Amino acid sequence: MSNQEIYLDYAATSPVDPAVAAAMLDCLQHEFGNASSQHAAGKRARQRVEGARAAVAARVGAAPERLLFTSGATEANNLALQGVLRRQRKPRPHLVTSRIEHKSVLDTARALETEGVEVTYVDAEADGSIDPRRVAAAVRADTALVSIMHVNNETGVIQDVSAIGALCRERGVPFHVDAAQSVGKLPLELASAPIDLCSLTAHKICGPKGVGALYIAPHVVLAAQLHGGEQERGLRAGTLATHQIVGMGKAYELADPLLEAPRLAALRDRLWQELGAIPGVRQNGAPARRAAHVLNVSFPGVDGESLRFALRSVAVSAGSACAADSPEASHVLTGMGLSDTLAGSSLRFSVGRFTTEAEVVRAAATVVGAVSRLRSVAKSAPAWCSGSGF
């Protein structure tokens, strides 16, 4: 990244914390053993893995043995959904999820549909929340799993996973939560929460890419998706990536929401203070129930692609980085009722550990200038260009 570039895309990924990099480098240099081997080198590697597992478990309020390492939250989401649904003996088991989940849940759900699984996609409210009553209405006697994310990756809206989990417990339906965006921003106590499966990742909180975990409550049984070894209780075959896991452990050790979230919220609010002065802009997602790091803003009358191009010195996203190659408008924003044009005129800003107030102010000034310039170029444009009437 150039020195001039301001990075405000922590919800996509984050820079590795130097302490994390140091822990990983130490592991790479000194502990090359296979954590499944019985000799001394293997045992030392195993110790590192279990130390990291304990650190991750401590951060999310779970017993270490309930965590299984994966290659990231995408794999964890796949394992949770496929692992539960493919164990069902019913001919057409039922899955409940929402229209505004991450693609790794939605695409997995669609893949399961081709195998005979019935899926109900619950609509989001205009404020980006999922009403637990809609979930309750969708759950049926043959529902095998409910999957709802904790913090939406595009809007930062916090879903009421306690209420949804409680209703799932009442109905005896396992509940999966994708918590990729919530670790380090919100306290998690998985052992006491009505959550049966929870996907985690490292790279959103200044850890390495390529490693994540799935929390599995004691009573949940999954079908393995990777075969070829007994690693991770036979549920996820493959030699454990010790250095990655050590990096994840260190990242979770550092990611204390009580210490970080207030600072992030102040930066996000400072950004909105500047951007909110632009005529016609709107925040997407209920401000009162949003995680500290995300601000999603629509800039009516400005083409989103042009705005992003004009902001080449500010790293932001149109939506999920995982959908950035798609020319279609954000499914999350259109799912909240925004027109394709308005959704296309929206940007997600996300702050993190190394973001400074000076950067936020400088980025906001760049955005204000770019919006003003692009609007002046389309001064007489018809109403549909502002996202209305189309």
Add this chain to the structure above:
Amino acid sequence: MEYGNATARYFEALERAGELPNGLPGLVSGEAEDRTLHVWVRFQLQLQGGVIRLARFQVFGCPHAVAAASRVAEWLEGRSESDARALDARAVCSELEVPVEKLGKLLRIEDAVAACWRHLATGNDKGR
């Protein structure tokens, strides 16, 4: 999406963006849009003695559309009406390295200029 240097240059060079004053002698204007492609373009030309003295544009669209409108306005100024009628959006696409899937957007620029000629012929300033 990747953008070539020429696109970046014309996206930044927006000196011909805007409007010409109402009542300017020889003023014609034309618009085109495609809502499904998220593009709207308006051109205004001042013609004097069969030559385009001034060209101004407004555009809502992607960086390629903005850059192409800017490039076309530059190309039009100083050109005779007969030369200007030969505007070829495909040549602009090629110059700006516009991906083929965006050709539809850029053809709306050609349409907006063509609408200026209809305005000249009919006096209908909507030019559609």
